[in-house]
Structures are given as structure tokens and as C-alpha cells.
Amino acid sequence: MAIADQPALGGIGESVLRKEDARFIRGRGHYVDDITLPGMLHMAVLRSPHAHARIRSVDTAAAAAVPGVVAVVTGELMAQHNLAWMPTLSGDTQAVLATDKVRFQGQEVACVIAETKYIAEDAVQLIDVDYEPLQAVVTPQQALAPGAPVIRDEKAGTTDNHIYHWEAGSKEATDAAFARAARVVSLSTHYPRCHPAPLETCGIIADLDPVTGKATIYMTSQAPHAHRTLFALVAGLPEQNIRIISPDIGGGFGNKVPIYPGYVVATAASLLIGRPVKWVEDRTENLISTGFARDYHMTGDLALDADNRFIGLRVSLLSDNGAFFSDAQPSKFKAGLFHIVTGSYDIPTAHVVADGAYTNKAPGGVAYRCSFRVTEASYLIERLVDVAAHEVGEDPAALRMKNFVPPEAFPYKSATGFEYDSGDYPRAMRLALEKLGYDELRREQAEKRARGELMGIGIASFTEVVGAGKGRDYDIVGLRMFDSAELRVHPTGKAVLKLGVKSQGQGHETTFGQIVAEELGIPAADVDVQEGDTDHTPYGLGTYASRSTPVGGAATAIISRKLRDKGKQIAAHLFEADVADIEFERGRFWVKGSPDQVKTIQEIAFAAYSNIPEGMEAGLEGVHYYDPPNMTFPFGTYLVVVDVDKGTGEVKVRRMVAVDDCGVRINPMIVEGQIHGGLTEGFGIAFMELITFDEEGNCIGSTFMDYLLPTSWETPRFETFATVTPSPHHPLGAKGVGESATVGSPAAYVNAVIDALAPHGVRNIDMPVTSDKVWAALRGAGVTE
Amino acid sequence: MNLSVTVNGTQQSADVEGRTLLVDFIRTRLGLTGTHVGCDTSSCGACTVLLDGRPVKSCTMLAAQAAGRQVTTVEGLADGATLHPVQEAFHTEHGLQCGFCTPGMMMVAAALLERNANPSEEEIRWAISGNICRCTGYMNIVKAIRRAAEQTVEVHSEPVPASGSTAGVS
Numbered sequence: 030m031a032i033a034d035q036p037a038l039g040g041i042g043e044s045v046l047r048k049e050d051a052r053f054i055r056g057r058g059h060y061v062d063d064i065t066l067p068g069m070l071h072m073a074v075l076r077s078p079h080a081h082a083r084i085r086s087v088d089t090a091a092a093a094a095v096p097g098v099v100a101v102v103t104g105e106l107m108a109q110h111n112l113a114w115m116p117t118l119s120g121d122t123q124a125v126l127a128t129d130k131v132r133f134q135g136q137e138v139a140c141v142i143a144e145t146k147y148i149a150e151d152a153v154q155l156i157d158v159d160y161e162p163l164q165a166v167v168t169p170q171q172a173l174a175p176g177a178p179v180i181r182d183e184k185a186g187t188t189d190n191h192i193y194h195w196e197a198g199s200k201e202a203t204d205a206a207f208a209r210a211a212r213v214v215s216l217s218t219h220y221p222r223c224h225p226a227p228l229e230t231c232g233i234i235a236d237l238d239p240v241t242g243k244a245t246i247y248m249t250s251q252a253p254h255a256h257r258t259l260f261a262l263v264a265g266l267p268e269q270n271i272r273i274i275s276p277d278i279g280g281g282f283g284n285k286v287p288i289y290p291g292y293v294v295a296t297a298a299s300l301l302i303g304r305p306v307k308w309v310e311d312r313t314e315n316l317i318s319t320g321f322a323r324d325y326h327m328t329g330d331l332a333l334d335a336d337n338r339f340i341g342l343r344v345s346l347l348s349d350n351g352a353f354f355s356d357a358q359p360s361k362f363k364a365g366l367f368h369i370v371t372g373s374y375d376i377p378t379a380h381v382v383a384d385g386a387y388t389n390k391a392p393g394g395v396a397y398r399c400s401f402r403v404t405e406a407s408y409l410i411e412r413l414v415d416v417a418a419h420e421v422g423e424d425p426a427a428l429r430m431k432n433f434v435p436p437e438a439f440p441y442k443s444a445t446g447f448e449y450d451s452g453d454y455p456r457a458m459r460l461a462l463e464k465l466g467y468d469e470l471r472r473e474q475a476e477k478r479a480r481g482e483l484m485g486i487g488i489a490s491f492t493e494v495v496g497a498g499k500g501r502d503y504d505i506v507g508l509r510m511f512d513s514a515e516l517r518v519h520p521t522g523k524a525v526l527k528l529g530v531k532s533q534g535q536g537h538e539t540t541f542g543q544i545v546a547e548e549l550g551i552p553a554a555d556v557d558v559q560e561g562d563t564d565h566t567p568y569g570l571g572t573y574a575s576r577s578t579p580v581g582g583a584a585t586a587i588i589s590r591k592l593r594d595k596g597k598q599i600a601a602h603l604f605e606a607d608v609a610d611i612e613f614e615r616g617r618f619w620v621k622g623s624p625d626q627v628k629t630i631q632e633i634a635f636a637a638y639s640n641i642p643e644g645m646e647a648g649l650e651g652v653h654y655y656d657p658p659n660m661t662f663p664f665g666t667y668l669v670v671v672d673v674d675k676g677t678g679e680v681k682v683r684r685m686v687a688v689d690d691c692g693v694r695i696n697p698m699i700v701e702g703q704i705h706g707g708l709t710e711g712f713g714i715a716f717m718e719l720i721t722f723d724e725e726g727n728c729i730g731s732t733f734m735d736y737l738l739p740t741s742w743e744t745p746r747f748e749t750f751a752t753v754t755p756s757p758h759h760p761l762g763a764k765g766v767g768e769s770a771t772v773g774s775p776a777a778y779v780n781a782v783i784d785a786l787a788p789h790g791v792r793n794i795d796m797p798v799t800s801d802k803v804w805a806a807l808r809g810a811g812v813t814e
Numbered sequence: 815m816n817l818s819v820t821v822n823g824t825q826q827s828a829d830v831e832g833r834t835l836l837v838d839f840i841r842t843r844l845g846l847t848g849t850h851v852g853c854d855t856s857s858c859g860a861c862t863v864l865l866d867g868r869p870v871k872s873c874t875m876l877a878a879q880a881a882g883r884q885v886t887t888v889e890g891l892a893d894g895a896t897l898h899p900v901q902e903a904f905h906t907e908h909g910l911q912c913g914f915c916t917p918g919m920m921m922v923a924a925a926l927l928e929r930n931a932n933p934s935e936e937e938i939r940w941a942i943s944g945n946i947c948r949c950t951g952y953m954n955i956v957k958a959i960r961r962a963a964e965q966t967v968e969v970h971s972e973p974v975p976a977s978g979s980t981a982g983v984s
Contacts, residue, residue: 046905053913054901056848056888060914063847146838147831228852228860228914228948279850279914280948312853534912534949698908705951706911733857733946741952742943 039553080726206341229279252571365401487781496579522631529569550616678804707770822890
């Protein structure tokens, strides 16, 4: 076949249109709630109205009597099967259904299993629970105060609400740096509780076949293989009898990493009843009971020398973990990867102290579109650098440039122990400043200030850490954080690629086919990418922490290369040449010096099943498990311009320029889409999204009428640009991009607002930066219209 | 109660409870699962369908309220194998990621283009402001709707009717 006749390859760097779109634009997506099984029952959950209360009794008689109700499940019933409590991903326990006490508003108390969803919801209302309300503890400061009610009194020997103490970096070296500092600037801020709120809520259909014992579990799971193992460990089911199917997922953002109590009850109910049981959360259940994010109280001190160089960073953290310590994170570090907090700056000393506390709030800390706690870290350092700029009177861009880790310093060892793989921070910053027209906007700002108008320019030059493994440091219940790819090339040269990761909208079916196209020369359109069915894909730890491309993508590249090597051996056999003389490019094999005579990968594939050398195994397939040698460190500079209305406190985002460096971009279109989405979620977190509580622990923010998400109307228009600094240790040079924008952008938005208000002495407003807070800050500073 | 409603051009009759939500009727009784439920409070628009050509949020409407009327769901957007220009454009402009908001978003877009063949970016953003997307940041959705408008204008040499017809069904 002539090259001109080849179908488009769709290799790395091409904006190939997405394969998965074909079903979604026709309404033919296949989400958990779209699945109906014969004989399927429906589950509804009764939840606690109290934040903290003792349960005196649970009367289920009226609910059980409703026609169509098949079973009512209580904590007592679950306890009989040793399933009233389950282990968490952070080594704690969590109530599946409450037995002794409820510990947060919205906690699962009982479940009804019925013939229809409507009947189940009706019957739930008829369960009569007698509660003895207890004093609620709603902040970690209250929780750690002497004499606070003990939330986890069921744990023998527990006398307070303190969960953990953890430190990183060197106290001694940091103290020494602070002792010789010319100046120290400080910031205390609360990164508020927010929620990933994917548009599809969490759900499950548990189908336990009473004859074969096979458990087929359809689940909104970002990590189906890890969940299979957890089901085996928690429920005691033999693992070969568990099949998790994670079909199309309507967004995850971290929300679909944990195992939730509803999953356990639905599975147990299916086992006991012998029929499939479906449970799909409604939005309120999603917001009040499943994986919240952040809720981090942070204080940072930055030490500067006389030249305004950063010489030390000191951070203390207080984490509100809710009623159970169920942070969904795979690191060995209690504060996740927070110690990336030195960010893009060459700060020679740093010391981080973190403590966690139980409160009467929902558990399940997840990483809302970031590697765990990287967003909090990035926010703190980027805000702190702006505070420093305002305090010392230096331009915040210039102050950053002066303190960046220089490009020649990579691989760079940070004061808290990370080894940054690659970076060129000044280049990204320069590009962003140029694209924004920074100097001109600073001139405009000066003119506006002279007229008494409020305009601000915010900068964030973030560095994040993504792509867990390596397996030595990162695991889930001991399962090392590798990931896998299995590639099968059929005789006609078409291929099936099976992955251990799982897309929730990231476009894996397209992107991973492009990796095969690049490495093996099979057009991306000819590669069917499959994920999410644990019976039919190789083991993997799932998709979160931007790890699909860094880990699963690397596995795909390497297995493609292995098959390419086998292809060379087959080509050598066909050409009757030495394998060392076989050349390969874009799916064509030839003997060095004879480029006119080629064998295509399709011909090689057919030969793999029909004409192989003596002693070679037939077929062209294989699997690779990739354990990354290090994390990857994407970075970038975001610039935001805002105008603030002095009369109302309203903030308008005028410009948003984002320069991202995520290494090599496999599908630039998809990468840009990921960045747009992250910038929007970052905008929501900065200005709108808040899960909060009153003093009795009632959750405020339990529907989309209270928990506000950005719409098309207020979302800024983004101007996105790229620099490319490949990762030296990734086979493709790619770093992962899903979370950069959520990590980097909140500080840029808030810095812009504070920059507008800085001449009036305002140094901080905690997120979400709502108009009323801005208005109050202005009035507090004596600014009137 | 007995409910009679036309869905994607086909007359449907069913015995339903009076309290049945339109979205449950569409998804559960008719098996048209392209219409999604995202919030239950009319806030997110994932459940948007067209009722007599106008977008409605089917999670907060009773099926009974659709009696005797024309309902169009995402499954009725294409004309057989020929995609609606909005569907084509969402694909071409990467206007979707997880796909969960996409059906509702496309229904609103189709209805918009029926009454305004050449909407500005402002008009598009206003039209879809009742539909939440968590993935795309709206940039490419807006582009897709603009593109669909341009394609539609190219395809129809005659002026597009201002209103009255059911969007997307020809």
C-alpha cells in the first residue's frame, strides 16, 4: 500500500475528533442509571436529620408493611452480617448504617428495598427513628477544644477528636532561616469545603446470582479494579466471583473514588434477596453525604531576605475530616501531597505541620480534581507570594521570576523531599505576560486607581505533582499504584487495547488509540479502547490524580513498543534479514537500505498468526504493567484581570490567560478541553461553590439551588496557550493535565480580587469570594462608592 | 391515569400514576435513556426535552402535563441516520466530554436555532444558562452552537421559520 493510501494515522499531537462522541450525541451513552436488569429492585436511603444524636430505636414496621416493599435494612441487620461498619481508605472505620449514634446530618440510617423507586421513597418516610440529640461539633477548632464531645466514642480508648499529626520538611533548618530573615509575611486562610458534584451522581446496581455466586456490580467507579479488591476484602466474597462494570461515567472529579455505604447495603441486599438492587443517589444525597473536598485551615509564613528572595516557608494546617477519616488518597502521607507547597519557588527550607480532627460533618475527603491536597498547597503558596509582593512593594510577576526554580536546576529536589522532573517556569510566565499584555494592563490599572476605580491583576504560577505511583510510596490498601495496558492486534491488523484506568469524560477511547497509532502505526481509528470491566481488562488502580496518561499512557506506549519489537522479528523472518537491520516508521517495516520494499503492520499482524519463524509464539498481543519511577510535575502561569464594583462588591472577570505546560500533548484538542473545564471549576471554587453548616451542623448547600455551580453566563472566556517541557522519565514525555487548571486557577482569581483591593489595605478574603464579602471588605477599609 | 403523548413523532399511550414525573416516564416507561437526571431541582438542565418545540426540564414536570402534546428527546434529534447540525457541531467542536449534560444542552441549542437562526455569543450563552456542564467550561459548546447555526444557514437556502415548528424534527 502506498503511503498516500493509508488511513489517517491519528498519532501523537493530532487533534483527533473523539470516538466516544458518536454515542453521546445520539443519547446512546450507557450510564449506570440507564441500566435495567430483569427483576431489578430499587433502594432508597433514610438519612439522619441530626448532626449528632444517639439512636434510641428504629421502628421499621410501617415501612415494611407498604405493598411493594421487599426489605427494610437497618444497622442492626447489617451488624448481624458484620457489615455495620466498613474500613476506609485512610485506615479508619466508617458506619455503613448507623447503630449507636448518627455523627453527621445525612448519615445513612436505614434502607428500603422495593419494587419501584417511588415505593422505596414512600416507605423510607415511614421509618420511625427515635433520636436523642447530642451537642454537635462543627469546626475542627471546636473539636480540639478541651471538653468537646467525643464523636468517635465507639472506638475503645478514644478520648478526643484528634485524628493525626503529621510533619514534612525540616523544622530546625526552617527555624534557622526564619531567624535570619529580613522580613516575614503571613497568611491565614480557610480553603472551604466544596464538592466535586459531577453532573451524574453516584450509583450502583448489585446483581448477585444466587446460583453461581457471581456478583456483577455496575458502579460509577473511577477505580473498578481497586473496588473489586475492596469488595472482596470487605464483603468476604471470593474475588474471582466479583465483576465490577464501570460503564459510561458522567464526570467524576474525585467523587467516584471512594466506596460509599449505599454500595455496601445494595450489595448485601442483593445477596440476601437474590435479585438485582439499584441505588442511584439524588443530588441532595450526593452533596450532603459523599466525598466533599478541602475544608482546610491553613497558616503560612514566608521568610524573605533583604533582596526579597524566599528563604523559608512554615505552614500549619488543621483539617476538618468530618465524622470518619475516609480521605480517599493513596499516599503514605496524612496530608496527601500537600508538601508540594514550595510550588514553583526555590525555597531552601520548609516545614509543614498538619493535624486532622473529627467533626459532626460528612466524611469522605476526596481530591476534587487534584492530586490529594495539591490544590490547597498551590493556593496557599500562590496567595502567600502575592501577600509578600504587596507587603514589600514588588511587582508580583517580578517577585515570582526572581524566586522561580531556575530551568537549569532540574531535576530539582524540593525542601520537602519531592524531585521535580522538569520545568521552565520563566518561559511559561513570559508567554503569559506577553499574551495578556501585562505591562499595558498595569498602566491601565494605575490610571484607574488614580480615578478611584478598582481593577486587579492576579497571577498564579503553579507547579503540581501528579501521576501516582511510584508504587514504593503510593498504594491503596497495599496495592501499589502501577497501571496496565493489554494490546491485542488481530490478524487483519485491527487492535483492541484494554486498560486498567477508566475515563469519566477524558476521552481515553480516542487518546489511548493515538498512542498505539504513534508507537505501532495502527491508525487510531482501528484501535478499540476498552476499560471499566474488571473481567475483561487488566488490573489497574484507576483514573484520578491525573494519572491515566502518566501511568496508563506509559503502559500503552511500552506494550506497543514490545509488539513493535516482535513485529520487527517477524519482518526479519519475512525479509529473510537480520532483525538488527529492520527499520520501522509509522507502521511500516523495511530492511535498512531497501525502503521501497515494505511490510505494513497489517501484513506483519497477519503473519503473526500465519507465518512466524521457528520457535516464536504465535499472535501479536501482550500486557504491560507500568510502575512509574517518579511523579510528573506539570506547571503553568495563569493571569486573571478583574474589575470590581465599589458599590456592590461585584467582581467581573475581564480576562483569563492560561499557559499550561503538561509536557507532550497527545491530543491537543482534548488537552485544551480539560483545561477549560478545570479553569471553570476553579472559577466556581473561587467565587461560588460552598458546602457550609450552621452551628447545629445542618448542611447548607444541599441542592444546586444552594450549592452554586458556574453557568455559561458568568464563566469567563479563556485564552489558553502552551509551552512544552517533556517529562524526562515518561516514555512519551507526557505529564498529565486533567487537574492543572483546578489546582492553579483559584489563587489566580482570588489574587486578582485582592490586587484590586490591595491599595486599601485588604490582604485576604477567604473563598468563595462573593460580592457580599468583597463589599464588607471594602466598607471595612473605609471605601465607599 | 391513562396518558397519551406523542414522543419523537410516535403516539404513546400508557397507564401511569398521576405523580409520575415526565423524566421517569421517558426513561423508565419508554426506555429513552438519553434524557438524564442531574439535580431534581430544575437547576442543571440534564433532563431538558422539548415540549411542543420549547425546552422544558422534565424532572420537575408531571408526565400528565405532557398529555396530548409533542415531546422531543435527544433520540428524536437526528433524522434517521442524518445527524442534526447541532449534533454534528458538538462533535466537531469538542463540545462534550462526559456526555451527561450533552442531550439537554443540544435540545436547548436546537430550540434556540429554531427561533433564532443566527444567535450571537451572548444570546447563546443566555440560552444555555439553565444547563450546567461540569466538564467543558462552555467555550466549545458555544462554538458548537455557532457552528451549527452557520451550517444550518448554509443548508437552508430559504429563511428559517421564526417559531412554531418542533425543533430538530423534520
